[in-house]
Amino acid sequence: MDLKTLKNQFYSYFGEGGTVMAFASPGRVNLIGEHTDYNGGFVFPAAITLGTTIVARKRNDTIIRMRATDLDVLVEADLNTIDAYKDLPWGNYQLGVASELMKTGILVPGCDLLYHDTTPHGGGLSSSAAIEVASALCMYYLATGRMPDMRDMAVIGQRAENNYVGVNCGIMDQFASAMGKKDHAIFLDCKDLSFETVPLSLGSIRIVISNTNKKRSLVTSKYNERRAECEEALTDLRKVTPTLSHLGVLTPRDFAAFSGAIKNPVALKRAHHVVEECERVKQSVLALKNSDVSRFGQLMNESHASLRDLYEVTGPELDALTEAAQNENGCLGSRMTGAGFGGCTVSLVENENVEEFMKNVGEKYTKAIGYAPSFYVTDAGDGGRILTI
Secondary structure (H helix, E strand, C coil): CCHHHHHHHHHHHHCCCCCEEEEEEEEEEEEECCCCHHHCCEEEEEEEEEEEEEEEEECCCCEEEEEECCEEEEEEEEHHHHHHHCCCCCCHHHHHHHHHHHHCCCCCCCEEEEEEECCCCCCCCCHHHHHHHHHHHHHHHHHHCCCCCHHHHHHHHHHHHHHHHCCCCCCHHHHHHHHCCCCEEEEEECCCCEEEEEECCCCCEEEEEEECCCCCCCCCCCHHHHHHHHHHHHHHHCCCCCCCCCHHHCCHHHHHHHHHHCCCHHHHHHHHHHHHHHHHHHHHHHHHHCCCHHHHHHHHHHHHHHHHHCCCCCCHHHHHHHHHHHCCCCEEEEEEECCCCCCEEEEEEEHHHHHHHHHHHHHHHHHHHCCCCEEEEECECCCCEEECC
């Protein structure tokens, strides 16, 4: 839907007049580095060309009114009682952002907001982060009249999800949504938010996202349980290496030396994945810098195996998609992306094989699972931004 159509739809919902602005932020695909962000490790995401667009207008009161183009519902909330809306079925991510901005001293104004989302919800492409970062940018700008530091908006989005929505997520999704750069991926150290943008020099290789179409909620999944298991492993490790700050700072050699301190075998498996996955991220960045896309694909395959066997967050749908993809001609590598328990896979596929890849993988998945997947051929896009409307 183009901006002119969105603006007209905004007027049909909220009335004409006043200064109308538009803001956007993308979803993300994590190329490698899964469940490492909240462990202070490394990730390698890219913003995608699917995301959230907001058409907005400032009000002269403390009321926020919100609608979405795909939902026939109007949400109305008073900023004076912002904590009363945490259980909304839709709108709590946005109001969580408002709450966190106000905690920093930003005088968020009342506003009318129309949301248009192209990132599939519950698909593991971080539609929630797109909503959070776009909302943070929008509300900050309406309050101050200036562009914020987008790294700050990423942190606001994470805090909203942690404190208001109740998902104990890391920073990766919001950071990629805020800081994405066209044709680049982000090599991010999650313990201190230092980062490097790395050109995605893939040549004839395309990024193909495959959606299991199995919906899942991070709140009700075992996401928080996995995080608790990692914290248990960290607590045990600190008995033998007291200065250890995060699992993600351990090298494989360190882990081999200290892992005997982890008493719970399940926590041991989770920590093992984190350590090895962080090493794979570093190797992947090096491979891309050396234009070795084949090596990058191998590391993606290894990542999925670890997420399946050590972290146990894949399941039959993601495994079926990945197995089908890895056996296709022209596929250099494939893995689940996102939190798991459903959602999407990401594959590197030779451009000339993309159509056949989608056809064959779709048929194999449908036969194995009973319903069809969806496919998106995407490029790396830009992060949060103001649009001309």
